[in-house]
Structures are given as C-alpha cells and as structure tokens.
Amino acid sequence: xxxxxxxxxxxxxxxxxxxxxxxxxxxxxxxxxxxxxxxxxxxxxxxxxxxxxxxxxxxxxxxxxxxxxxxxxxxxxxxxxxxxxxxxxxxxxxxxxxxxxxxxxxxxxxxxxxxxxxxxxxxxxxxxxxxxxxxxxxxxxxxxxxxxxxxxxxxxxxxxxxxxxxxxxxxxxxxxxxxxxxxxxxxxxxxxxxxxxxxxxxxxxxxxxxxxxxxxxxxxxxxxxxxxxxxxxxxxxxxxxxxxxxxxxxxxxxxxxxxxxxxxxxxxxxxxxxxxxxxxxxxxxxxxxxxxxxxxxxxxxxxxxxxxxxxxxxxxxxxxxxxxxxxxxxxxxxxxxxxxxxxxxxxxxxxxxxxxxxxxxxxxxxxxxxxxxxxxxxxxxxxxxxxxxxxxxxxxxxxxxxxxxxxxxxxxxxxxxxxxxxxxxxxxxxxxxxxxxxxxxxxxxxxxxxxxxxxxxxxxxxxxxxxxxxxxxxxxxxxxxxxxxxxxxxxxxxxxxxxxxxxxxxxxxxxxxxxxxxxxxxxxxxxxxxxxxxxxxxxxx
Numbered sequence: 068x069x070x071x072x073x074x075x076x077x078x079x080x081x082x083x084x085x086x087x088x089x090x091x092x093x094x095x096x097x098x099x100x101x102x103x104x105x106x107x108x109x110x111x112x113x114x115x116x117x118x119x120x121x122x123x124x125x126x127x128x129x130x131x132x133x134x135x136x137x138x139x140x141x142x143x144x145x146x147x148x149x150x151x152x153x154x155x156x157x158x159x160x161x162x163x164x165x166x167x168x169x170x171x172x173x174x175x176x177x178x179x180x181x182x183x184x185x186x187x188x189x190x191x192x193x194x195x196x197x198x199x200x201x202x203x204x205x206x207x208x209x210x211x212x213x214x215x216x217x218x219x220x221x222x223x224x225x226x227x228x229x230x231x232x233x234x235x236x237x238x239x240x241x242x243x244x245x246x247x248x249x250x251x252x253x254x255x256x257x258x259x260x261x262x263x264x265x266x267x268x269x270x271x272x273x274x275x276x277x278x279x280x281x282x283x284x285x286x287x288x289x290x291x292x293x294x295x296x297x298x299x300x301x302x303x304x305x306x307x308x309x310x311x312x313x314x315x316x317x318x319x320x321x322x323x324x325x326x327x328x329x330x331x332x333x334x335x336x337x338x339x340x341x342x343x344x345x346x347x348x349x350x351x352x353x354x355x356x357x358x359x360x361x362x363x364x365x366x367x368x369x370x371x372x373x374x375x376x377x378x379x380x381x382x383x384x385x386x387x388x389x390x391x392x393x394x395x396x397x398x399x400x401x402x403x404x405x406x407x408x409x410x411x412x413x414x415x416x417x418x419x420x421x422x423x424x425x426x427x428x429x430x431x432x433x434x435x436x437x438x439x440x441x442x443x444x445x446x447x448x449x450x451x452x453x454x455x456x457x458x459x460x461x462x463x464x465x466x467x468x469x470x471x472x473x474x475x476x477x478x479x480x481x482x483x484x485x486x487x488x489x490x491x492x493x494x495x496x497x498x499x500x501x502x503x504x505x506x507x508x509x510x511x512x513x514x515x516x517x518x519x520x521x522x523x524x525x526x527x528x529x530x531x532x533x534x535x536x537x538x539x540x541x542x543x544x545x546x547x548x549x550x551x552x553x554x555x556x557x558x559x560x561x562x563x564x565x566x567x568x569x570x571x572x573x574x575x576x577x578x579x580x581x582x583x584x585x586x587x588x589x590x591x592x593x594x595x596x597x598x599x600x601x602x603x604x605x606x607x608x
Contacts, residue, residue, distance in 0.1 A: 070122040070145050074137050081235060082142020091147040101148055105140040107243040113144045130246045207248075207260045210240055215267065225273040234279035237264075241286045249293050254302055257294045261287055262309060269321035284324045295332055307333055311345065330368060339376040346372055359393075367395030380407065391416075394430055401437060410445060414438065432462045452476065460489065465497030470505055490514075503527050512538060519543075525550055529573065540578045547574045548583060555591055555601075564604040571608050584608070 071079060085091065085105060092110075094103040101115040107129065116124040125141045132138040165173070218225050218233035225233050248257050268283060275281075298306070310329040314322070330342065346369035353361035366386075373383050380403075387400035397420050404413035420434040435458050442451035455476070459469040470489075477485050486509065493502060499522050506515035516539050519527030528535060528543055535543050551570055554563075571587065574580040588605050595601055 070117070070120060073122050074142050077235075078137055078139050079142050081139035081239065083146050084235070085139055085143035086146035086150070091143050094144065094147050094151075096148070101144055103144045103147065105143050107140065107239075109247060111140045113140050115141060115144060129243075130250060131242055204256050204259055207244065207256065208263065210244060211237070211260070211264060211267070214240065215271070219271075223272060225271065227274040227276055230273055230275055230279045231277065233273070234275075234283055237283055238286055241283075241290055245290055249290060249297075252297055254294055254298050257290065258298070258302070258306055261291050261294075262306075265321050265325065266313075269319050280320055284321070288324060288328065291328060292332075300335065303333060303335070303338070307338055307341070311341075330372070334375060336376070339372060342372045343369070343376060343378075362390075363393045363395050366390055366393050367399065370396065370399045374403075398433075405441070410441065413441060417441070432458070435462050460492045460496065465493045465501035465505055467501070467504055467508070470508070499527065503531065507531055507534060516542065520546055525570065532573070532576075536577055540580070544574060544577055544580055544583055547577075547580075548587065551587055555587075555595070558598065561600045561604060564601045567601075568604050568608045 074082070085107075090106040092104045092106065094101065099117045101113075101117065103113050105111050105113055105127075111127055111129045113127045114125070115122060122141075122145070125137065126132070127138050127140045129138055129140055132140070168176070214233065214236040217236070218229040220226065220229075245257060245260060248260075264287060268280060268287075273280065295303070295306075307329070310325055313325055314329065318325070333339075333342070346365055350362060350365040350369055353365055370383065370386065373386070383403060384400075387396050387403065390396045391400070397416055401413050401416050401420075404410070404416065417434045417438040421431050421438070435454060439451060439454040439458060442448075442454055455469065455473055459466055459473050463469060473489070474482060474486075490502075490505075493505075499518055503515055503518050506512070506518060512534060515531060516535065519531065519535070520542060525547065528546060547570065551567060551574075554567060554570075557563075571584040574584040574587075588608060591605065592602060
C-alpha cells in the first residue's frame with residue numbers, strides 16, 4: 068500500500084474510520100482511476116489516479132482538500148479500494164440490494180445508523196433536505212453532546228484510551244459539519260457553537276496525554292478566524308463582550324486561547340479603546356498584588372495595544388521608562404527605539420538588560436544577539452566582533468551557527484590562530500556535543516577522536532562514524548568493546564539485548580570489527596548461558 072506514505076497519520080486514521088463506517092459509496096475503477104462518493108457533512112466526490120499502487124493525483128471537493136494535498140475522504144476511498152484488492156467488479160451491486168429492501172426495512176436501518184453515528188445526521192439532511200442543514204444550533208449542540216456522552220465514563224472522565232476517539236469525533240464535526248456552516252455564512256450559529264464548545268472543553272476532565280486538547284483548541288481557533296472574517300460589527304461586538312466576560316472569571320485550560328482570540332482580532336477603534344482599558348486595569352491589579360509574571364504579561368499586552376491604537380510615541384515612551392524592570396517592556400522599548408532610529412538608547416537598553424540577569428540566561432542570550440545584530444547594522448565592527456565573541460564563548464558556547472559567523476568575519480590567514488584561542492576557552496564552557504561538531508566542521512580529527520573517546524557512552528562515536536571508521540578503527544573498536552562489556556553485565560529485558568546486537572553490527576562495520584564482535588558474543592555465551600532472551604538475540608547477530 069505505497070499510497071499510505073502520502074498521508075499524515077491522523078488523516079489515515081480518520082479515513083480508515085470513514086471506510087469502516089461504510090461512508091464510501093459508488094466506488095468505481097476505470098483503468099488506473101478511482102472515483103467514489105464519501106459521505107461527510109455532505110456528499111463529497113473523490114477522484115484518484117494510481118500508478119503501481121502509488122497515488123499520483125487526487126482531488127476532492129471538500130473544503131479541507133482545497134488547501135491541502137490530501138484529505139480523509141481520499142484516504143477512505145483508498146482504504147475501500149485496498150480492502151477489495153482493486154477488484155471492484157466483485158463488489159455486490161449495492162443499488163440492487165437496496166432496491167430489494169422494503170421501505171420499513173430501510174427506515175429502520177437509517178434510523179439505527181443515525182442513532183449510532185450522530186455525525187451522519189448532517190450528511191443525511193444534505194441528501195433529503197439540504198435547505199435545513201445544520202443552521203439549527205440545537206442540532207449542532209446535539210451532535211457535540213453525543214460525542215461527549217459517548218466517550219465520557221460514569222465518573223464524568225475521559226480516560227487515555229477514549230481521548231483519541233473523543234478528539235477525532237470533535238475534529239470531524241469541526242472540519243465537516245461546522246465548516247459547512249462557515250461556508251454557508253451562518254455566523255451567529257457557528258460563533259455560538261464555538262463559544263459553547265470552548266467552555267465545554269474548559270470543564271471537561273480528560274487524560275489528554277497525547278495533546279488532544281491542544282489539537283482541538285487549534286481547530287476551534289481556525290474555525291473561529293474563518294467565521295470572524297464574515298462577522299458584522301454588531302456580531303463582533305457581541306463576541307467581544309462575551310470574551311471579556313469569560314476572561315474576567317477563573318478558567319482552566321481555555322484561558323490562553325480565549326485571550327489570544329481577544330487580542331489577535333478586533334482592531335476597530337472602539338475595540339482598541341476597550342482593550343487599552345482592560346490591559347491597563349489588569350496591569351494595575353497585578354502591580355497591587357506584586358505578581359511579577361502577571362505584571363510583565365499585561366504590560367506587554369498593553370504596549371502592543373497602544374501601538375495598534377496609534378497612541379502618541381511620547382506616552383508609549385513614558386510607560387516604557389516607568390516599567391523598564393519588566394522584560395516584555397524592555398524588549399518592546401528596544402524595538403520602539405530602533406524603529407524611531409534612537410540607536411544609542413536601544414544599545415544602552417540591551418547592555419543593561421544583559422546585566423539584570425535574574426538567572427534568566429535565555430534573556431541574556433536574546434539581548435546579546437540583538438546587540439550583536441544592531442552593532443553589525445550600524446557598522447560598529449569592533450563592538451559587533453566583541454559581542455559575537457561573548458556569545459560564542461560565554462552565553463551560547465560553541466553554538467554551531469555563531470561559530471560559522473565568527474569564522475566568516477575573520478581574516479582567513481588569521482583564522483587558525485583565532486580558532487585555537489576560541490577552543491582554549493570553549494573546552495571549559497561548551498558541551499562535548501557542540502565541540503565535537505565544531506571539530507568535525509574544522510576537520511580537526513585528532514581532537515574529535517579525543518573528545519568522543521573521553522565521553523561516556525558511544526553517542527559521539529556513532530554520530531561521526533563515517534569520519535572515524537577509515538581513520539581510527541582500532542581505538543574506536545576498543546571503546547566499543549569496553550562499553551559493550553559494561554552494557555552486558557546487568558540482567559535486563561529483550562529490548563536491551565536487541566540494542567547490544569545493533570552495537571555489535573556497528574562494530575562489525577569497522578576494519579577487524581567482525582572478529583572482535585564475534586569474540587564478545589562467544590564470551591557472553593560462556594558467561595551468561597542461562598539468559599535465554601540474550602542468547603536468542605545474539606543468535607541473530
């Protein structure tokens with residue numbers, strides 16, 4: 068099934084679910100072309116061209132396929148085709164079978180299917196009564212409630228095993244049913260569904276260890292942004308008020324998403340004025356409570372809204388100067404000064420920012436990088452080189468990209484001497500992995516060998532095997548031998564023994580390595596005759 072490689076895993080999962088539920092209809096094959104109808108929020112037409120089992124072209128008229136190369140409807144068709152080994156002519160004539168059924172039998176079958184699969188209700192409406200498809204808020208809410216009810220246990224909890232099905236069910240609803248309403252311009256209905264769903268997700272008790280809630284929040288946000296593009300000013304005003312109300316009360320998991328919706332949209336003057344008031348109030352509250360994180364967060368929000376609203380530069384500058392101890396304020400003020408070509412102030416802000424460390428090394432790195440780039444932009448070569456040296460030897464020692472930048476701005480004739488000066492400092496501050504990469508880059512192979520032999524384990528040796536194998540087989544093999552002897556001592560599981568075999572095969576790829584690996588295997592067979600799992604795995608070597 069070479070075609071599977073063209074699909075993301077989650078798309079394959081949903082396509083298989085569609086095929087399993089019998090949503091692929093009227094599958095036909097003409098030469099190397101498949102055509103079928105797949106039932107979703109409506110009936111989607113799929114056309115796929117194959118070449119020796121590999122998909123070469125595909126089309127579907129669902130909204131998702133308009134922006135992506137593949138969709139779950141395509142996967143569903145291919146799963147249906149695969150299941151029948153490409154012999155469509157052997158499939159029973161479904162139309163003839165349906166024609167044999169009585170109206171009562173068909174009615175009972177459809178009712179049972181819709182009861183078991185609420186996500187099919189809108190597809191059924193699309194066929195029999197397209198004029199009423201899911202503009203009805205009650206129908207949408209019923210579909211969402213059915214998904215919650217299906218995967219929630221008696222203790223109102225969605226466990227790990229049920230979490231994926233729960234998320235997939237809601238994603239299908241959002242991507243199919245709700246997308247249909249978005250395409251139809253049902254702004255009020257879509258917004259109300261999303262508002263209800265955000266609150267339901269905030270309350271749900273779920274083991275989302277695989278990130279199910281994040282995926283759902285992302286999809287809800289995508290749907291939200293699409294429908295907000297169609298919203299009128301009164302509709303936006305209603306939603307804006309709702310967002311403010313929700314953010315005024317404690318929230319569990321949905322708070323960040325709703326806050327982003329409020330501040331990433333609503334750029335009309337009335338909304339910006341309201342956001343200025345909101346952020347100023349939140350900042351003052353955090354200040355009274357002496358909550359440093361909240362102060363930093365809301366000061367940053369306030370400054371960005373001030374900038375959007377076109378507040379006078381003098382007022383922005385005054386707010387920044389009054390709150391320079393906050394990281395987001397300093398960052399904003401640096402950018403503000405650069406935009407207004409006040410370079411001396413920007414440089415001073417960055418230099419003092421590096422000194423106020425508070426154990427936040429990430430901030431120091433960011434300030435130093437900005438300072439380096441600003442010096443370079445202004446043509447202050449000596450300052451630029453000094454800051455670059457500080458970065459690559461102190462703040463981000465032996466960083467690969469910074470090292471290449473250091474080399475690029477150096478005189479080629481003077482580089483070997485400067486490089487040696489760099490390594491004398493870097494060996495005291497940099498990680499072994501960073502240094503090994505630079506030794507390989509500079510073709511300093513004796514230093515590379517010394518570094519990988521000195522470290523614990525075989526990570527460095529395995530990483531640079533193509534360099535080491537033709538040059539230093541003997542010392543590397545001795546390192547392998549010592550390491551494998553240590554790894555073989557503890558009694559452990561089969562997976563560990565499989566890892567030993569992998570390392571033995573790596574040894575065997577070196578000159579004289581096959582003999583040394585065989586000697587180890589013989590030794591272990593004598594030392595550990597009762598370890599059946601170990602001996603079984605060694606026999607594979």
